[in-house]
Amino acid sequence: MSLLYSGASPDSAGLAGPLSPSTELPVARALFCSDLDRTLIYSAAALMLDGADHDAPSLQVAEILEGRPQSYLTNAASGLLTQIAEAGAFVPVTTRTVAQYRRIRFHGPRPKYAVTTNGAQILVDGVPDQEWSDSLGHRVANESAPLEEISAYVLLPIHSEWMLRLRDAEGLFLYAMVERENLPAETLTYLTAWCASRNWTVSLQGRKLYFIPSLIGKEFAVAEVARRMGGPRVVAAGDSLLDKNFLGTAFAAIRPSHGELEESGFEAKGLTVTKKRGVLAGEEIVRAAHGMVFGDS
Ligand SMILES: [Mg+2]
Structure with missing residues (x-):
């Protein structure tokens, strides 16, 4: 090397x-x-x-x-x-x-x-590093839907079967504690598509379902x-x-x-x-x- x-x-x-x-x-x-x-x-x-x-x-x-x-x-x-x-x-x-x-x-x-x-x-x-977070925050605000729009959607009563609670990480992204056995694969598929159209990414990690701006x-x-x-x-x-x-x-x-x-x-x-x-x-x-x-x- x-x-x-x-x-x-x-x-x-x-x-x-x-x-x-x-x-x-x-x-x-x-x-x-x-x-x-x-x-x-x-x-x-x-x-x-x-x-x-x-x-x-x-x-x-x-x-x-x-x-x-x-x-x-x-x-x-x-x-x-x-x-x-x-x-x-x-x-x-x-x-x-x-x-x-x-x-x-x-x-x-x-x-x-x-x-x-x-x-x-x-x-x-x-x-x-303020310069990094400011510039990233600016780009995310321009290119992804606001966090409030995603959280309002995730908190809809139709998601209450699998959604135990929703938390935000420093106001930048969201993660839901989920009941995995109540979260069907097709739900994950439509959530992923719905979020992708708003430039957000969905990722399931154990019992946490992350919603993160794509940038x-x-x-x-x-x-x-x-x-x-x-x-x-x-x-x-x-x-x-x-x-x-x-x-x-x-x-x-x-x-x-x-x-x-x-x-x-x-x-x-x-x-x-x-x-x-x-x-x-x-x-x-x-x-x-x-x-x-x-x-x-
Ligand atoms: Mg790890």
Whole structure:
């Protein structure tokens, strides 16, 4: 792999600190842009530790929710991820809102950039980038129907069979908690078509049905971050349908052998699929990314 990313960047403010030549860190050759939930971090219910308890890996807590541990990664994954972060080459990419993202704790330095709210926000040193959200908000307002129109439609009594409650993410998009067994495939089909004609995308993720303006996508925000960092090659990782375009447009992609991309049989050029599932797939993803970022595999 040619050396496209040496840490040099036209945006010098974006790469201060860990990339200082005096630290003798390995040079990153690519940028690791990764989804979080069920890709890097796992709730207790999602660990999928099927072997004997005494063979289970050591885990590190990655999130506290209401005073209790909520998400985990393996210690080995944490160590490798810390090295990627220390090289300034880790960008978290999540559908979580900013507030939900701020609960995540990784060892190592805070990444310079993070993508949250499914690409609607780019955090720079932990602070939402106003220029990105303003320009995206402007384009969404021009090209997609207003959120109120979508929410009024979803809240119609004819949808009450499957719709438990509707929430908005920072006023930018919607997600409904649904009763999946009451949500027929044909309903999903007409909802998708109705929303598409208003330039909104529908995506079912577990018990959450997302309604997102078509211009809000992880792939656009990742492209913007990569542009600001001088155009490194992107190694992408993700597990869900909301990660599909972001994985499809990356130089290389990694996905676990669980989740919606697995269920839909997602394949792409340069895609690596883990052998393991659950939190051990998370470790495999970080190990593969580490090899690609530092060129040691
Ligand atoms: Mg995920």
